[in-house]
Amino acid sequence: MSILNRIIIFFMPVVPKPIVKIFSKRYVAGDRLEHAVATVKNLNRQGILATMDVLGESTTRAEDTTAYVEEYFSVLQTIADEKLDCNISVKPTQLGLLIDAELCYQNIKKILTAASQLNNFVRIDMENSDCTSATIALYDRLRQEFSNVGIVLQAYMRRSLDDLKQLMQKGANFRLCKGIYVERREIAYKDPQIINDNFALLIETALRSGSYVGIATHDEIVAWHGLRLIDQLKINREQVEFQMLLGVDEQLRTILTIAGHRLRVYVPYGKQWYAYCMRRLKENPKIAMYIIKALFKH
DSSP: OOHHHHHHHHHGGGSOHHHHHHHHHHHSOOSSHHHHHHHHHHHHHTTOEEEEEEOOOOOOOHHHHHHHHHHHHHHHHHHHHHTOSEEEEEOTTTTTTTTOHHHHHHHHHHHHHHHHHTTOOEEEOOOOGGGHHHHHHHHHHHHTTOSSEEEEEETTBTTHHHHHHHHHTTTOEEEEEOOOSOOOTTTBOOOHHHHHHHHHHHHHHHHHTTOEEEEEOSOHHHHHHHHHHHHHTTOOGGGEEEEEETTSOHHHHHHHHHTTOOEEEEEEESTTHHHHHHHHHHHOHHHHHHHHHHHHHO
């Protein structure tokens, strides 16, 4: 990372929220569910699938997890009522993992039950390395009861290949991504080329097992590896999809969609938009430069 980018990241917390709000409109659907619905409808009209996420993580009070569960009930019912081609993604720490693993399990079980009744699907997101083992254990337990649940593995984690091999024996549904949390070298690859190579290895291993795979990337090199493997292994396109964040590399999104590949866009919404946006900025300082320019314009 360049010195300029480091400086930008350092000063981003002092940028007024109204300026960040301007930036966020591209990457966050809005504060309320109705905003997310409008965004998903627009994506669906373009032949693009979606997954909705209620922003928020690292919840520390049990009563707050209850509110999130109720919000996800509303999301699932709205998806059904509006006939959206959309599923949902949930974060374990949002639903109580840092408070009590059993609380988190019961909360996600309630969401999965509602999703099952409405013929929908729930993706359990992966967070930082402190949560990896607990999240996999949670998924493994829920997978014994529900078929409409998937998990995420991160290509920069050294353990991910072993985790994938263990999980795929039970017919897991994977989202594979690079990973965004700052981790120690002992547990995570740091070299971009190694991360990309490991990503390709994870994709190939999962596809060869017959697992459903979501290739979540904005890196065209990784997307190319996905396309190469789909072709070489003669994978049915109903067995794999590409996934991207809202507002990021819409040109690549269009290229993949026009080529006839399933593509799903992550659509976040909620009151916790600021924390989400600041994390996105830390991941991609180039985006932060646009905010700096907007600040000077104002």
